[in-house]
Amino acid sequence: MSDIIDFLRTRRSVKPRDMSSPGPSPAEIETILTIGARVPDHGKVVPWRFIVFEGDGRVRAGDVIARVYARKNPSAPQDEIEMEKKQLMEAPLVIGVVSSIKQHPKAPSWEQVLSAGASAMSIVNAATALGYGANWLTGWFAYDRDILDGLGLKPDERFAGFIHIGTPTKPNKDRPRPALSDIVTRF
Known part of the structure; x- marks a missing residue:
């Protein structure tokens, strides 16, 4: 069995709370982003971009997340607001994958969204292959328009997800996976 197949077969997400420094070096971040940009892209419209946090x-x-949360939840206790403020603080690096749909006669919007998802997964795989822990998450703030505006997204952009990347602090346990007999049919 090839090393790549073994890697893909055993890859696991690492919870951000189980990550610490160091994160990837600038050269490793460039490698991760380059791999994230090498995904299927029907029409070559580049329907994604990255925000490095x-x-x-x-x-x-x-601060943006906490400010919006406090405004929308006026009775929230201060410790809850502080928790929201730390949404992107557990891992030393977070890459926001922004889905940016372009009008194109041969590239339906659904394919462009899928391309952004492929980009996010490629970032996870690249970070993991470099020896880091990685996890693709969203959370309520990934869908809140005020937060998207506060983080610099254009009106027609959305987050495909936030990829948290850092050094794992403990061994990661696998989770149960579906049996192929439960999810595969033959036509």
Whole structure:
């Protein structure tokens, strides 16, 4: 069995709370993003882009999330608002994958959304192949228009997800996977 097949067969997501520094180096981040950009893209419309949250950028993004949360939940206790502020703080690196649909006669919007998802998964795989833990998450704030605006998304853009990347702090357990007999039919 090839190393790539073995890697794909055993890849697991790592919870951000189970990650710490160091995160990827600048050269590794460039590699991860380059791999994230090598996905199927019918029509070559590039229907995704990336936002890198690291260092103080994670803090500023957390401020946006907490501010919107507090405004929309006026009775929320301060400790709850502080928790929201830390949404992107557990892993040393978070890459936001932005789905950016382009009008194109041969590239339906659904295919473009799927391309953004393929990009997110490629980022997860690249980070994992480099020895880091990675996890593709969304959360309520990935769908809140005020947060999207606050993080610089255009009106027609959405987050496909946030890829949290860092050094695993403990061994990761696998989760149950579906039996192929439960999910495969033959036509």
